[in-house]
Amino acid sequence: MKLRQKVIFLAIAPLIVALCAIALFVRQQAVTLAHDQRAAIQQAYMDSRQAELRHYVELASHAIAHLSASGRSDPATLEQAKRTLQSLGFGDDGYFFVYDMQGRNLMHPRQPELVGRNLWDLRDQYGTPTIQNLVKVARQGGGLVRYNWIKPTTGKSVPKLGYVVPIAHWGWIVGSGLYLDDVQAALDKVDARQSRNIETTLWWIAGVAILSALAVGAAGLALNASESRVADAKLRALAQRVVDGQEQERARLSRDLHDGISQWLVSIKLQIEAGIIRMKGNAEQQQKAHASFERTAEELNKVLGEVRRISHGLRPALLDDLGLAAALGHLAEEFEEHSGMPVAFSTDGALDGLPTAVSTVLFRIAQEALTNIERHAGAHRIELRLERTRSRASTWYEPDLVRLTVADDGAGFDAQDVETHPQRGIGLRNMAERLDAVGGTLGISSTAAGTTLCASVELAQ
The missing domain is CATH 3.30.450.20 (PAS domain)
Structure with a gap:
């Protein structure tokens, strides 16, 4: 076997093996995460249905209580x-x-x-x-x-x-x-989406493997008299590309697995906790319901701790039904009811007809920002504002810009330290990456007097 062929073989064989190992590992992890997510969603669905059903029956009992209590x-x-x-x-x-x-x-x-x-x-x-x-x-x-x-x-x-x-x-x-047939239908949709995500990931890995193999083969055929030295350099570059590919894949999985299920579980947690407050009945039923819901809330808190980096980027249904402004208003009311923090929500400009991708990104950022404020800021008041600078006839010096601002009067944080810390600031990095995907920018100003987050997206004319 000639040196050129040896170099090609030595470059392609480890690459294929590494990518196959990566594909198997990614698939195994994706299947495990999908199974855990399905179980968590199913449990949350059932807990929500049980709470809803108890509430209905208790309302019916109250409706005839004056008759049954009359003797x-x-x-x-x-x-x-x-x-x-x-x-x-x-x-x-x-x-x-x-x-x-x-x-x-x-x-x-x-x-x-x-x-x-x-x-x-x-x-x-x-x-x-x-x-x-x-x-x-x-x-x-x-x-x-x-x-x-x-x-x-x-x-x-x-x-x-x-x-x-x-x-x-x-x-x-x-x-x-x-x-419960709708619960099974929802779980079937989750399974189908997870299968598509896994299949897409494996196809991407296969594509990277093919393209990398072709690139290495073409480079090997172009070797000259100094092919040994050039081959060594190519091998080092290829190894670095494999490492970069692994890191990019992990970053993509971290981003995709963080923004969906965590926010969904937060919403379920808010509903359950609100259900505990609104639950009415006799003392025994209240005690049993309260203990059951408390255990559920504790379990959800543990799940939230485990899946903070998990997301599947599910699209919020409120955006399809109500639009971004109405969806943010509902989110603000729901958050205020749960957390007790007053949220002043306001809008300005023509907000109808925003691009779907932009609406989804801004809604997700608002969810993540409110969640971070509740967990870390210790704030007493929150301002949530959505505005559009121009709705039509925008010029190059006055672009059509939509801006989301979230401000609180909490303790603040060191934005630079959080952004650079390897185990913190995943939410902020995901916000920036989501905005970058739609051509937007993220600005954060934080002091001891509070924090202001500003997400801006320039709309295409």
């Missing part, structure tokens, strides 16, 4: 209670049902043909005794039940999460349920 059990009182429950509903498929302790249906607004029938022996397609389980849980004081039931809008049997409570002196069980 009357005459037919007129019972009929009035049924009418009250029948008039209540939520969403397209949300309703309340009433059974007696022997499994006879007393009220069902969506399936009136069941009223008066004894469904004690009713079983689903898996042989599970549906009504018997509902009655069993109600006799134990009430709680959650998983079962299958016909969904009114589709006419198909789908998984359902139910919650029942007893009204002992009437011999009733009152309950409701939420269908």
Whole structure:
């Protein structure tokens, strides 16, 4: 084998091996992260649904509390209670049902043909005794039940999460349920997106491998009399490119895995904590609900600590429905309600029709900034402002510029130290990288009197 061929072989073989090892490692890590993310999303979905369902049933119980507490059990009182429950509903498929302790249906607004029938022996397609389980849980004081039931809008049997409570002196069980087919659909979308991300990453690695191999081969064919010296230099450069490729891939994964799930879990955490405050019921139910939600909040805090660098860049649905200005206003209200910090939100200029990519980046930056303020700033007041300097007929000296400003009166921080620290400032670096991708700039001013973050994007004319 000639020297030129040896050099080519020695350059290509380690590169291919290294890239294959990188591909296997990246795939393994991506699959593991995808599995963990799916489990976290599913748990958060179910926790949110359970809290929502308890809240609905408690509202229904309060609606007839004056009747059940009256001590009357005459037919007129019972009929009035049924009418009250029948008039209540939520969403397209949300309703309340009433059974007696022997499994006879007393009220069902969506399936009136069941009223008066004894469904004690009713079983689903898996042989599970549906009504018997509902009655069993109600006799134990009430709680959650998983079962299958016909969904009114589709006419198909789908998984359902139910919650029942007893009204002992009437011999009733009152309950409701939420269908879970949309949860599975959401999880299927997450799985599909994760599979596409993994496949795209592997294709990129394969492309880098092919291009690198071709580059090395072309360089080897061009070797001259000093090919040994040139080959050594090429090998060193190639090794550096492999290292750079690894670092770039890690940086991309860190950016993509940080901005989505962390923000989503923060939103879920806010909802759960708000649910704890708004939860109403008897003392025992409050104690159980409070303890359950506290454990959930603690678990979410641990998850947030583990996945701060994880993101899949999910697009906020509010942007599609309401636009950037309305979405930021909703975000400010939600943050103020959760954290207790007043957020003064204001807008200026024509903010309709902003590019999709720009709206997404600015919304993400606002989320990250508010999260950082809550965690680290110790602020008492926050100002959130979105403005557009010109909406039409912009000139070269007066560009069409959209600007997001987030200011707080917190303790501040050393921006340069955070930016250069290897284990800190991931959020700030992600903000800058996101803005750079849409041609924007990020400015940060921080003192002991507070911090001001300014994200600006010049819109194409």
